[in-house]
Amino acid sequence: MAGQSAWNVVRLLRKLADQGQAILCTIHQPSALLFESFDRLLLLERGGETVYFGDIGKDSHVIRNYFAANGAFCPANVNPAEYMLEAIGAGTTPRVGDRDWKDIWLDSPECESLRSKIAQINNEALTRPVAEKTKLSTYATPFMYQLRTVTARNYLALWRSPDYLFSRLFVCSFISFFVSLSFLQLGISLRDLQFRVFSLFWVTILPAIIMAQIEPMFISNRRTFIREASSRIYSPYVFAIAQTLSEIPGSIVCAIVYWVLMVYPMHFGQGAAGLNGTGFQLLMTLTMMIFGVTLGQLIGAISPSVQVAALYNPFLTLVLGTFCGVTLPHVNNGFWWTWLYQLVPYTRTIAAMVSTELFGLKWGQAFVNITGGYIDNLDATSNCKYCSYAVGDEFYTPLGISFSGAGATLGSSLLILLSTWLRQSLHRDISATPNADP
Incomplete structure (x- = not known):
């Protein structure tokens, strides 16, 4: 029943997102089906350090390829959400690899691409003319x-x-x-x-x-x-x-x-x-x-x-x-x-x-x-x-x-x-x- 309730909630969020509503939420131990319903993932390790921030992709192929390229290959029959936690050392087993995954992220091309995109957004915002400040209204309609x-x-x-x-x-x-x-x-x-x-x-x-x-x-x-x-x-x-x-x-x-x-x-x-x-x-x-x-x-x-x-x-x-x-x-x-x-x-x-x-x-x-x-x-x-x-x-x-x-x-x-x-x-x-x- 808990899994069915979680699926109903995520399905509702998916409908809202398809209508243009921006949704930010956290999820604990999602199934593979629920995990694939999200567009982007922000994965953090202990201390709030970023391990990954980017697209998930269909069948989680984007995030699977990222971890596989850095030495953590996720088998096809394993839930990618659970495997990522095990790979970064958030589970009961030691982390995969000899480097901290936050350092791997900071040196990755995905992180560099993300920084470039953020800089581009900031530059575009600075080039826009400053809009005149309008008086905020308590009500949405006149x-x-x-x-x-x-x-x-x-x-x-x-x-x-x-x-x-x-x-x-x-x-x-x-x-x-x-x-x-x-x-x-x-x-x-x-x-x-x-x-x-x-x-x-x-x-x-x-x-x-x-x-x-x-x-x-x-x-x-x-x-x-x-x-x-x-x-x-x-x-x-x-x-x-x-x-x-x-x-x-x-x-x-x-x-x-x-x-x-x-x-x-x-x-x-x-x-x-x-x-x-x-x-x-x-x-x-x-x-x-x-x-x-x-x-x-x-x-x-x-x-x-x-x-x-x-x-x-x-x-x-x-x-x-x-x-x-x-x-x-x-x-x-x-x-x-x-x-x-x-x-x-x-x-x-x-x-x-x-x-x-x-x-x-x-x-x-x-x-x-x-x-x-x-x-x-x-x-x-x-x-x-x-x-x-x-x-x-x-x-x-x-x-x-x-x-x-x-x-x-x-x-x-x-x-x-x-x-x-x-x-x-x-x-x-x-x-x-x-x-x-x-």
């Missing part, structure tokens, strides 16, 4: 090639997980459809104005749903990355960016479905922004989708397990929803409002959506220039319908919201980029310890 390959692999993995995609699409469409049925064809009354703001507030629920779905998937993919990180196939930055890019197509589809079921049944876009305003609502809905993806991946990156990651979600959902700018009255003082109101990204998103929907939305005809507001039934002789708000702007101004869509979009985008950068930094630390417990 960054963009890594990103394309890993992103394509993630796309394929998600495509093969239809339950993962359809579950998010179903939840997003169900929430939007349920809210739309509750507020069908909103009008221009004060109660409808409040309903418009409340219907937009439901967009803040989307990141919480996405986070609960993203975190298990991200932690599972992280285990794969940790296993592959030791081989230096791709960088942690590529892993983090590819995880986000692969989620964008699904987020776009979910955002469009949610937007269609929200805008048209509830009769949005009656303000001064018009149809452009409804298009902006789609952009902000997509922003919330991607923010939920990046925030869920951030939580997954700092969590050792899915169970721990799930503990963050209720707290973050509560804080983000409470201080989004519409659930609590806007004040300019207080401990929480001093910093948390500015820190929560929902304040910019909800402010952009509310101001776009209510900007220039008239709630009736003009009442009087002195008191402001409007009277809904100017021709009536009783039951005067008076509203204190002439346009929707006057409703959201006390909430600390202003019509500044570009600023809101920029703020949300910066928060998304910040979240992605934090995940990349965390994965850089993870990749430094590839054997860590995920």
Whole structure:
């Protein structure tokens, strides 16, 4: 069994060598068949002195001829590997001849030919122009090639997980459809104005749903990355960016479905922004989708397990929803409002959506220039319908919201980029310890 195992190993080495792989190995007491499988031999005696270095040849004829020329003739029925050891005195019998075999090698034409070849190689190397020193890279392939390959692999993995995609699409469409049925064809009354703001507030629920779905998937993919990180196939930055890019197509589809079921049944876009305003609502809905993806991946990156990651979600959902700018009255003082109101990204998103929907939305005809507001039934002789708000702007101004869509979009985008950068930094630390417990 030992001989068969040795033959299998040598046969594998022979296949690798035939493919151009350089192999250096030592072998102890090889059989004649194994010995002939090698191309060249470096034979050493006691003290590390060279006895022979050169080709073996078919049926070991090259090395047989060398020893025969120096007085050590190997019979045809004897293993040449064992005979050489006996001839140089490495076995139990005295060496063949009266000279040390290292001296024979130093005076041999084979040694002289080898020295000439080494000198020729050195001269050729000296005549070559010095190549410019290039910066060594940790990875064998460029960054963009890594990103394309890993992103394509993630796309394929998600495509093969239809339950993962359809579950998010179903939840997003169900929430939007349920809210739309509750507020069908909103009008221009004060109660409808409040309903418009409340219907937009439901967009803040989307990141919480996405986070609960993203975190298990991200932690599972992280285990794969940790296993592959030791081989230096791709960088942690590529892993983090590819995880986000692969989620964008699904987020776009979910955002469009949610937007269609929200805008048209509830009769949005009656303000001064018009149809452009409804298009902006789609952009902000997509922003919330991607923010939920990046925030869920951030939580997954700092969590050792899915169970721990799930503990963050209720707290973050509560804080983000409470201080989004519409659930609590806007004040300019207080401990929480001093910093948390500015820190929560929902304040910019909800402010952009509310101001776009209510900007220039008239709630009736003009009442009087002195008191402001409007009277809904100017021709009536009783039951005067008076509203204190002439346009929707006057409703959201006390909430600390202003019509500044570009600023809101920029703020949300910066928060998304910040979240992605934090995940990349965390994965850089993870990749430094590839054997860590995920």
